[in-house]
Amino acid sequence: DRKLADASCSLLTLLCVVRMPSIILRLAIKVVGDIKSPLPHEALLKWCIVISKDFGVAGLGNGVKSAVTWISKECENSNPKVKKAALSLAGEMHIQLGPVFKALFLSSCPSSVKGQAESSLNSSPFDPNSSNIVRPKSCVTIGSANSSSSSGNESGASFSLEIPKTDLMANLPKDCLSRMGTKEGKTAWKIRKAAMEEVSSELDNCNGLISTIPSCFPGLVELLRALRERMGDSQSNLKPVAAKIIGSILASVDNTAQARLGKIAFAPLINAVIHDNKKPMREAALSSLEKGTEKSSVDGGGPNSLAIETMLTPLVVAMKESEYKAGGLSDVLTFVTDRADSLARFESLS
Numbered sequence: 001d002r003k004l005a006d007a008s009c010s011l012l013t014l015l016c017v018v019r020m021p022s023i024i025l026r027l028a029i030k031v032v033g034d035i036k037s038p039l040p041h042e043a044l045l046k047w048c049i050v051i052s053k054d055f056g057v058a059g060l061g062n063g064v065k066s067a068v069t070w071i072s073k074e075c076e077n078s079n080p081k082v083k084k085a086a087l088s089l090a091g092e093m094h095i096q097l098g099p100v101f102k103a104l105f106l107s108s109c110p111s112s113v114k115g116q117a118e119s120s121l122n123s124s125p126f127d128p129n130s131s132n133i134v135r136p137k138s139c140v141t142i143g144s145a146n147s148s149s150s151s152g153n154e155s156g157a158s159f160s161l162e163i164p165k166t167d168l169m170a171n172l173p174k175d176c177l178s179r180m181g182t183k184e185g186k187t188a189w190k191i192r193k194a195a196m197e198e199v200s201s202e203l204d205n206c207n208g209l210i211s212t213i214p215s216c217f218p219g220l221v222e223l224l225r226a227l228r229e230r231m232g233d234s235q236s237n238l239k240p241v242a243a244k245i246i247g248s249i250l251a252s253v254d255n256t257a258q259a260r261l262g263k264i265a266f267a268p269l270i271n272a273v274i275h276d277n278k279k280p281m282r283e284a285a286l287s288s289l290e291k292g293t294e295k296s297s298v299d300g301g302g303p304n305s306l307a308i309e310t311m312l313t314p315l316v317v318a319m320k321e322s323e324y325k326a327g328g329l330s331d332v333l334t335f336v337t338d339r340a341d342s343l344a345r346f347e348s349l350s
Contacts, residue, residue, distance in 0.1 A: 009047045013054070013137070020141050021055055022063025029070050038079035045074060045085035049092050054137040056130075057096040061142075064093070068105050075113045083113075090117060091124030098126030099297035103163045106207045163298060165211035168249075169219030171202050177226045189235040196230065196241050199223070203248045208296060210249065212257035220257070224249065224264040231268050231285075240284035243272060247288025250307075255299055259306035262292055267314035273335075274318055274328040282328055289335060303342035 015024050025048065032040045048067070051059075060067060071093075074086035093101050102121050109117045173179075180195035182188045203210075212220065227249075230242035246265050250258050269292070272285035293307040315336065322329060 005043055009043070009050075012047060013051060016051055016055060016059075016139060017137060018140060020061070020063075021051060021139055022060045022066075025051075025060065025063060026066060029066075033070075038077065038082045041074060041077065041082045042079070042085050045071075045082065045089050049085070049089050051137075052089070052092045052096070054135060055139065056133070056135045057093050057101075058131070059135075059139060059142060064097070064101070065104065067093075068101075068108055072105065072108045072110065075117060076110050083116075087116065087120040091120050094121045095124050095127050096130045098128070099301075100163065102126075103207060103209055103298050107164050107209065111205075163209060165209040166202075166206040167216050167219075168199075168202060168206060168210050169216065169223060171205070172198060177222060180226045180230060189233070189238065192230065192233065192235075193238055193241070196227070196238070196245060199227075200241075200245055200248070203245065203252065206252055208252045209298070210252040212253050217257065217260075220249065220253070220261060221264065224261050228264060228268050231272060236278060236281070239272075239276075239278070240280045243269060243281065243284040243288050247284075247291040250288065250292035251294065251296065253296075255295055255304050255306055258292060258304055259310045262307050262310045265292060266311045267318070270311070270314055270318045270332060273332050274322055274326040276328070282331065286331055286335060293339060303339050305342045308339050308342050 012024060012028060028044055028047075032044045035041070057064065071086050071090050074082055075090075077083050077086065090105055094105070105121070106114060106118060176195050176198055179191050180199075182191040182195075185191075210216075210220070224246065227242045227246050231239050231246075233239050233242065246269065250261060250265065253261065266289070269285045269289050273282050273289065276282050276285070289311070293304055293311060295301050295304045315332065319329065319332075
């Protein structure tokens with residue numbers, strides 16, 4: 001019944017005015033989840049798009065996390081209209097929440113639809129000004145809570161999303177590092193290559209979010225050291241593979257960890273850009289330097305000053321040792337020039 005459906009949506013919207021939208025949505029999801037017909041699923045997803053625009057996604061507060069789980073599940077729905085509505089809702093949330101939502105959504109999204117999901121988010125780019133938009137509706141419960149706590153968040157509840165991060169080493173085979181260093185036998189290089197491919201594959205599953213908590217960090221250090229050794233592999237085709245993986249790891253950790261791991265990786269990467277006689281290796285190393293000194297999108301993007309400062313010492317050493325004559329020196333200098341605004345100012349140096 002179309003009229004009843006429209007009236008139900010209007011009633012749900014009115015309920016969101018007097019009760020927290022996250023509560024209303026959670027109850028609606030629970031009811032619709034038990035219904036086999038695709039029509040209520042599509043209708044609820046479309047209604048959620050409407051309230052996301054009317055109240056602002058921030059009005060869901062930490063309910064965004066449960067909404068993400070629901071949307072991810074609906075993306076697998078066999079009905080194309082339901083899947084389309086789910087991806088549209090994800091797009092609207094991405095417009096308002098940006099990289100944080102993208103990381104959370106892709107980490108929970110089934111691998112079978114991850115490509116479609118990422119494409120949908122890319123077609124709905126983050127709008128930093130969306131948080132300043134005055135929404136046509138608001139929840140009186142949230143409004144009073146914000147007033148009493150003086151949070152000043154006009155678009156809804158103040159909240160933060162805890163993004164799940166991956167323990168990379170825990171997901172790799174226990175003998176991965178030892179196989180990466182295999183040297184005995186005619187096919188040893190194939191074993192080393194397979195081990196690096198395992199790391200690369202697992203990095204794809206991390207969605208650019210690697211855990212660097214104290215229990216995880218030592219393993220990353222060992223992995224970087226193993227990959228650093230492979231940058232000097234006797235098989236030249238494995239060297240750029242190692243350099244590329246190093247860049248992916250550095251791009252997937254937080255700012256502080258990036259700088260700490262850079263102490264292991266920056267020197268060989270810089271030397272590769274300056275001295276290696278193979279173009280693929282020079283390009284891979286330079287790309288990894290760029291990634292390794294850039295904040296992740298979750299951390300706001302842009303140059304990471306901590307990592308850049310860490311890179312300066314090995315950079316100066318490499319330039320002096322090259323006697324300023326190496327062929328790749330111009331590429332390194334161009335890269336540093338692009339990062340110049342992030343370097344410490346002269347008057348602040350001690």
